[in-house]
Amino acid sequence: MVRARPSSGRTRVTPGETGATVNRPLRVGLVGTGWVAHQHVAGYRSVADGVIDVVAACDPRADVLADFADRYTIERRFPDATSMIASGEIDAVVLLTPPSVRDEVIFPAMEAGVHLLIEKPFATTGGDAVRYVEAAEQAGITLAVSQNFxxxxxxxxxxxxxxxxxxxxxxxxxxxxxxxxxxxxxxxxxxxxxxxxxxxxxxxxxxxxxxxxxxxxxxxxxxxxxxxxxxxxxxxxxxxxxxxxxxxxxxxxxxxxxxxxxxxxxxxxxxxxxxxxxxxxxxxxxxxxxxxxxxxxxxxxxxxDADPQMARSYGFSGREFAEAVREGRQPAxxxxxxxxxxxxxxxxxxxxxxxxxxxxxxxxxxxxxxx
CATH class of the missing domain: 3.30.360.10 (Dihydrodipicolinate Reductase; domain 2)
Incomplete structure (x- = not known):
């Protein structure tokens, strides 16, 4: 289920609805544009074309962000996750940072009705993992972990x-x-x-x-x-x-x-x-x-080499996440x-x-x- 804040201007999608809104690709914003971000984009374009559309990215390193966004023709660029989430232009965040960066992205995304695909490990402690899962379930947010292997x-x-x-x-x-x-x-x-x-x-x-x-x-x-x-x-x-x-x-x-x-x-x-x-x-x-x-x-x-298994594994992970959001079910x-x-x-x-x-x-x- 794709949910949005009332002020965002996005269309709320409920499972069972029909029409172009349900069938459009999930609009994704990437948090972090390092090595693994390249793998995600390559995988999405290989096996999740038409299911995921990477429309935004954020990174405090302006030069790294510019190089990445130029390479993949990503127009919406933000210095941090807070501004990207607040923009109202994404349905889901793909969080690609080290595990020390979690609360400051996860909870604002949930409050904005934005779904989450998080790189492993998705928490620094077992207690934090439980906290994130329970909060996502209470908010009606789809939370998946990038266990692409x-x-x-x-x-x-x-x-x-x-x-x-x-x-x-x-x-x-x-x-x-x-x-x-x-x-x-x-x-x-x-x-x-x-x-x-x-x-x-x-x-x-x-x-x-x-x-x-x-x-x-x-x-x-x-x-x-x-x-x-x-x-x-x-x-x-x-x-x-x-x-x-x-x-x-x-x-x-x-x-x-x-x-x-x-x-x-x-x-x-x-x-x-x-x-x-x-x-x-x-x-x-x-x-x-x-x-x-x-x-x-x-x-x-x-x-x-032109379509490597590694990148494809990220693509299949992202596709399962996006399809679960669309169908209103829990991803694998x-x-x-x-x-x-x-x-x-x-x-x-x-x-x-x-x-x-x-x-x-x-x-x-x-x-x-x-x-």
Whole structure:
């Protein structure tokens, strides 16, 4: 449902209405015009053309904003999110900043009836995540989280393969990522205490909770820093998640693996197994294999430099968000759904701080905001 402030001059759309207003593209304003903004625009133009129209962007860096907006022919340009939201010219904000920038954008957008697609992690604490979701639901605002890694082709295939009647029920899930991803001092990430898991493993966590299709209960985790002691955040993470009904998930992710990169995942059921993988976490060919009972499947997915999988994944995420707004339903990657992802991640950080002891996800989501 697209809602607008009475003073904005925008047309309010209610699910079930017909006509050009309902069918027009969702007018989106981007908050932040860095690297990830380019990925979003490329993805929208690849797979969400006619569904999303990026009509505005804001960035306090005037030169960066001008270069970005000129490149993509975006006419409406603002120095900050407040003025962009107040303009009345957008239906939704796509928030692309580091996680420290949240309240000052999220709550003004909700007050203006503007929907929200937020980059992961969409909050700095479990308590904040709950606060945003509850506020969005009370305001009638669609809130989604940009967990775009779900839309990499091998994971789309894996989700669909596990949904078939012959696949059984997930019992054990595992994801591994070993890559050499050195962190440079001086950038915003270099000062973050929550580092590898908040930036990368959150994608692995989200994929496994999505595939498990069950509520997480407890998490045990260990983290380690990288080789440069001036960077306080973790660069190695391993965690175990227990879900309601018995499924167990294991995730291991390293940014300090100097050679032999690995990116893979598997799901075991009472009938068989399925696995997916690729060499590079965000580019290149990927594959999937499954064997359930007497049947087996094997697929491969090429990457196209002119229309890369990475950008397309952002496009599919944005399209699902826009279509959910249009249809008046919750998107697959809603804030409510992402509470499971945030709960696992927050519980993992608490567990690591406590020497690896199990932490309940319910406790992690109840942590006070900004604790």
């Amino acid at each position: 779900r839309w990499f082709p091998e994971y789309v295939w894996l989700k669909e393969r596990l949904a078939r009647p012959d696949a059984g029920t997930p019992r054990y899930l595992e994801a591994r990522s070993f890559q050499n991803r050195p962190q440079a001092p001086g950038v915003w990430r270099a000062t973050e205490r929550k580092l590898e898991m908040a930036i990368f493993s959150v994608h692995l966590i989200d994929r496994l909770q999505w595939l498990a299709a069950a509520h997480p209960v407890t998490v045990s985790a260990i983290t380690r820093p990288g080789f440069d002691e001036s960077i306080p955040g973790e660069q190695f993470t391993t965690l175990t998640v227990e879900f309601e009904g018995g499924p167990v998930a294991r995730i291991t992710s390293s940014w300090t693996s100097l050679a032999l990169p690995v990116q893979d995942a598997r799901v075991d059921t009472e009938i068989g197994s399925a696995a997916v993988g690729r060499v590079h976490p965000m580019a290149g060919e990927s594959w999937g294999r499954a064997q359930f009972g007497d049947g087996s499947d094997e697929v491969a997915f090429a990457d196209d 990657h809603s804030g409510r759904d992402n509470l499971k992802t945030m709960g696992i991640m927050e519980a993992a950080y608490l567990s690591a701080d406590r020497g690896g002891e199990p932490v309940a996800v319910a406790e992690a989501l109840a942590t006070a905001a900004h604790a």
